[in-house]
Amino acid sequence: MLSRKIKNYRWIILALLVSATTINYLDRQILGLLKPTLEVEFSWSETDFAFLVMAFTGAYAIGLISWGWFIDRIGTKPGYIISVATWSIMGMLHAVARTVTGFGLARIGLGLTESGNVPAGMKTIAEWFPRKERALATGLFNSGTSLGIILALIIVPWILSIYGWHQVFIITGSIGFIWLLVWIYVYDVPSKHKRLSEEEYNYIHEGQKLDPEAELEVVKIKWVKLFTFPQTWAFITGKILLDPIYWFFMFWLPSYFASTFKLNMANLSPELMIIYTMTIAGSIGGGYFSSWLIKRGWPTLKARKTALFIFAIMELTVLSAQFATNAWMVVGILSFTLAVHQAWSTNVFTLVVDLFPKQAVSSVTGIGAMSGAVGGMLFPLLVGYILDSYKAAGNLIGGYNLLFIICGLTYLVAWVIIHLLTRKSDIVSLNELLESKSE
Template sequence: MIQTTQSKGRIGNYRWFICAMLFAATTINYLDRQILGLLKPTLEKIFSWTESDYSYIVMAFTATYALGQLLYGRVIDHIGTRLGYIISVSIWSIAAVMHAFIRTTVGFGLVRALLGIGESGNYPGGVKTVAEWFPKRERALAVGIFDSGSNIGACVGPILVPFILALYGWQIAFIITGSLGFIWLLVWLFVYEVPARQKKLSRAEYDYIHSDNDVETPSAGGLSWGKLLGLRQTWTFIVGKFFTDPIWYFFLFWLPAYFNASFHLDLKKPSLPLVIVYTGTMIGSIGGGYLSSWLIQKGWPVYKARKIALLVSAIAVVPILITRYTNDMWLVVSLISLSVAANQAWSANIFTIVSDMFPKKAVSSVVGLGGMAGAVGGVLFESLIGYILDIFKASGNIVVGYNIIFLVCGSSFLIAWLIIHWLTPKMEPVNL
């Protein structure tokens, strides 16, 4: 039963509290995900990892993350966002804590695989929750805000993890960060329901949330993967994720090692360069979402606002190519900060186009398909990264290996944008 508003004309802001919950979940998700990259220099000495060994462990996470997104997308469309998040956060928090008790390289691969299964539910659930709680004109901003949690997690990690590592060791670092998910779960259980069943939501805000929704068709939730894959709109999202998600995995899992190798950054101490880089991602997430929402408020068609925001983001990644021509660490930090910010601005908008083009009941399924494609691209790219870095590390020129990888990073977003534009020039909603 939805309560009537006490103040006529006042919309209310409960939807933004829900967005804050998604933000917190994503922060924890990425903190649990990134901690391995921050502990890599310590763990590779303890367990004698090669660059390829590390890439296999990362690939174990990415492979199950790919499969998990496909399955979670379908499951969440059927069981709903409340239960979907409970299952997802429970699994990934258990897996995160289990890292502390592993003593073999194979063991790390197994718990990373379990972590991938759990964490894969965050984005299918988050994007669907935004579609349920926000009108189209606010969705990109809401997605940008909750997606910026990935960047807060990435910013907190370089400060928190070295501090815990120095005082208590790497095992306690996994236990402390992994336990945060259980705290989030307790809050979620008490505060979350879908808008139609949320007693704290006013009628005015409920009506505002649904003010520009398209009419849902009864068959929308029954779309099979086969039918979804037959739609150009689905392939728009798949392409956008396949070409760009691998770049974010590189930024997340290899940047700490890059700064360690290139500038001898001590990852056992709080790392200001990494904090600056990942702070840029937070600005990109919110800024990218704000840009398309602002253009829509100015009267631009939704598809044009999203398309321009994606193009601006793709162009802003390109300057990462310049890093190969300088040895100035702070210039490199600036260039990479711009690129990772643009990466996250792209992410805020690429997720939002799903809710623009598909009915709510199909959103998680499409996000799952695209997420799987992005993770598959990640597996392929991570394998290539490990191969390239081992070759150049053996010759004593590992920085050259990173420069080759930056060439891929700088061009992939523009390639993705051109294919997206060819597939759906006006990003028309699907006709069911």
């Protein structure tokens, strides 16, 4: 019996990518939400918590570059299966930790395994979406980061108040196994998918050379060669300078509101809910905006960089947070700036699928995202040092204000570097990257 063809099947695939990213960020956000509880139970300092963040991000960096290489060789379906299964197990193992070292080991395991989501997701988008829809698809994919945080804000306080912090890790970690069952049943590459119509297959490959065998071919990418292209370094710049900022807000924002405005993380936080909900609009809106420019006839790269420049200017708004006089003013400022960050992030990610063939997307994504994780590993050391120093001086709020200034100015610096690196850039051809097929 032939399988029934489903119209617009690519959006079902995208829904799976969004849900995977939601689960991914749910699992990693839990420690930040439990920080006020765990720092009392285990007497953590800000530097102790910075060590835990560094442990996760260091492992995440190693994992990203490894998963990018791995997924380009085995494919997105098995790659996602292995990644989601292992990160779900590692998330649950947090429940048995009792010391900073124990939590550190659990965070290392989670970082190594969760890092498969980004390269697998971006490679899937390159496989399933035409060029003109990739920014929007990336924006929706990226919105899962915010959905995961929002979901964590809803369910973590509830589980914590009823069952305790151990069960928070166990219950949330088990969700990934449900996703796996759906992924195994639903996913395959377009050329092999029995539910994909010929019309949609042609639409996905619009403007591309139709070669079904190329989707199945295992290729060897010259990794050293990737670092010779300015396009690679433009993506690395966008990630290494800006990813640490989002990680800072993800891990320290609950603590900021708890210490500055006495927010009780045992209860649902409308302040954080509003902030992270707005980031969803930023993810989708950022992808839509640059895609809209392209549809109006703008060259693809010019549209992406124009969008990035506008977002970098808008990010300067975060500098005004130091002058806010109450929590809701800060909520308004951070809602806007974090939404703009996600708009920026969406367009930086889309640069990869714009400038590289899909056989190399996972590898380049892994390299760039690894660079972002390295920045995310080092930045917490500065954060911990600044906050502990200001706390010792009795002015913790001043420490956060300094960090807001650093965050706001970094976007313009990153844009200038990206612009200089891509002034004469073109799409990298597959032939420029391949090693000998006989190897």
